Amino acid sequence: xxxxxxxxxxxxxxxxxxxxxxxxxxxxxxxxxxxxxxxxxxxxxxxxxxxxxxxxxxxxxxxxxxxxxxxxxxxxxxxxxxxxxxxxxxxxxxxxxxxxxxxxxxxx
Amino acid sequence: xxxxxxxxxxxxxxxxxxxxxxxxxxxxxxxxxxxxxxxxxxxxxxxxxxxxxxxxxxxxxxxxxxxxxxxxxxxxxxxxxxxxxxxxxxxxxxxxxxxxxxxxxxxxxx
Numbered sequence: 073x074x075x076x077x078x079x080x081x082x083x084x085x086x087x088x089x090x091x092x093x094x095x096x097x098x099x100x101x102x103x104x105x106x107x108x109x110x111x112x113x114x115x116x117x118x119x120x121x122x123x124x125x126x127x128x129x130x131x132x133x134x135x136x137x138x139x140x141x142x143x144x145x146x147x148x149x150x151x152x153x154x155x156x157x158x159x160x161x162x163x164x165x166x167x168x169x170x171x172x173x174x175x176x177x178x179x180x
Numbered sequence: 181x182x183x184x185x186x187x188x189x190x191x192x193x194x195x196x197x198x199x200x201x202x203x204x205x206x207x208x209x210x211x212x213x214x215x216x217x218x219x220x221x222x223x224x225x226x227x228x229x230x231x232x233x234x235x236x237x238x239x240x241x242x243x244x245x246x247x248x249x250x251x252x253x254x255x256x257x258x259x260x261x262x263x264x265x266x267x268x269x270x271x272x273x274x275x276x277x278x279x280x281x282x283x284x285x286x287x288x289x290x
Binding site: 107 | 222224225268278279280281282283
């Protein structure tokens with residue numbers, strides 16, 4: 073089925089480790105977004121991309137890196153994970169903001 | 181930056197009671213979107229409102245956009261346990277990425 077897939081769905085990592093969250097869309101939407109969701113803060117935009125090789129910061133970009141070498145993929149990397157990055161991460165595309173299933177990340 | 185304030189943060193209702201969540205902005209909105217997120221799930225798009233004073237219905241859900249396009253509401257008539265979840269409003273911000281309200285978490289007691 074067409075849509076957005078995210079992997080892994082669940083991840084536990086240790087403080088200081090690098091971890092990459094994957095996002096893949098089966099459409100060809102130019103825009104893709106990464107949000108994190110935390111209790112009390114709702115959904116906050118981390119990074120977004122307008123097209124391949126074009127990315128921009130959102131509300132909470134610190135500690136994250138993104139790339140967009142192909143239109144269909146938009147990976148999010150935590151270069152040195154911290155406990156404050158424990159969260160649920162959603163990838164999304166516009167046009168009704170279709171969300172992927174999410175990655176639940178725990179940093180110990 | 182743009183911000184939408186959503187109230188209440190939590191709402192507990194008995195099954196069969198009505199429920200309303202409100203979304204308010206300090207600036208005029210071009211449009212507003214509503215999403216539902218079930219526990220453990222991801223946000224799912226419900227509807228978009230564009231016109232001043234617009235009212236749209238989806239079965240037991242009624243969505244309104246204020247005349248001044250600064251507020252919106254979602255009303256559920258006769259809640260059911262399937263309505264449980266968090267309801268978010270969201271507004272466009274610059275180039276497409278949405279700014280979400282913090283959501284209203286609805287609990288329905290059977």
